Amino acid sequence: MNKIRKQRLFNVFLIICVSSLGVFFILKALNSNLDYFYTPSEVLIANIPQDKRIKIGGMVKKDSVDRNGTKVIFKITDFENTIEVHYEGVIPDLFKEGSGVVAYGKIRDKTLIAENIFAKHDENYMPPNIEISSG
Amino acid sequence: MFKFAFTDLNQFIYMEGHGIYVWSVFSIVIISLVLAFIFYNKQLKKIKRKHSNE
């Protein structure tokens, strides 16, 4: 490889390194803002203003779901802390006890008055009969 | 492994209410692919015509 090409190769590396570094610092600065939701533990530590709409994500706590028509009350857990959620409206098909959920709304007295509920599914795909046999 | 996953053709199209989502994605992908192939083949034909006219 001649000298000019070596120089150009170096330039290519330089471009990649500098832009990676730049983006790294931007992401570092934005870090918590890039998270899509708070976990229940984060909500309890952070002082979130009453009027601010936030998203809280975690698992739907087992045996916590109380459905009454279109109204539903349940608890979101990250297996350390839980937050109670009150919601009225369309519930996604995948909303189930023990599976992922993200609720969007305002905090009132340590409960979330949700305006929207999104289901978060996991990365496992399998036929229904296998799930039953494996527990 | 190759057992038809639905009881009949209607069930296959309906997919327990999810058919609308599955089939709309299916049509968008297939139509896009077909249109892209037609577009590029047409462009190449146009270039060919230009060269044979010269």
Next chain:
Amino acid sequence: MLKKLYHQFASPKTYVVLVDKIYPIIFYTSLITYVFALIWGLAFAPSDYMQGNSYRIIYMHVPASFLSESLYIAMAIAAAIFLIWKVKLAAYIIKAIAPIGALVAFLALVSGSIWGIPTWGTWWQWDARVTSTLILFIMYLGLISLHSSFTNYEKADKFISVLVLIGSVNIPIIKKSVDWWNTLHQPASITLTDKPSIDPSMLYPLFLSMLGFSGLIICLVILSSKVQIFNREGNKTWVKYHV
């Protein structure tokens, strides 16, 4: 000897002769593979224990998402080759890939949005995975429009190549977004290190659909690169005999 080989390989003429030879083989094998994979995935693979039948969108969504990233990596490699060795063919390839990358990224976004309706309960959320994929789509569009704004081809090729390299930072971000931040999108099901978390009866058609779709997209890139070459080298005599 090596130098001669390298000059020959990098020449648009050799490229056109070569791709003309392999095009029909790639096209028909990948078409058959893709059709077979979609029939398998949509009609014969079992439904999912959680998502039921809506998961079948995976056979269209994952190949498109995978290709939207792979095409960008291919563009970045071509950009490096162009900047280091000044191979013109590499610059043509970048320009050929950009619109197809945009199409595939668009398909990934649309299929993901439609999939989100029955599963997540929303068609659009600004989580890190969705947003970084949207940025990828916009970058493809930007590259297309930038190229047409230049009057000097040589300058445009160089400028675009540098931009493609800078933008390649986004690819690891898309890949890792589901691990670095909490997102609505689930983590990867297929990784290089772990056993896939998809049952084999669903995984085989998925692999085939990725293979077939990739082949079809490669065919589109071949066609698009020929358009680029003939447009840019149209005044050369060899083009007359190879269009």
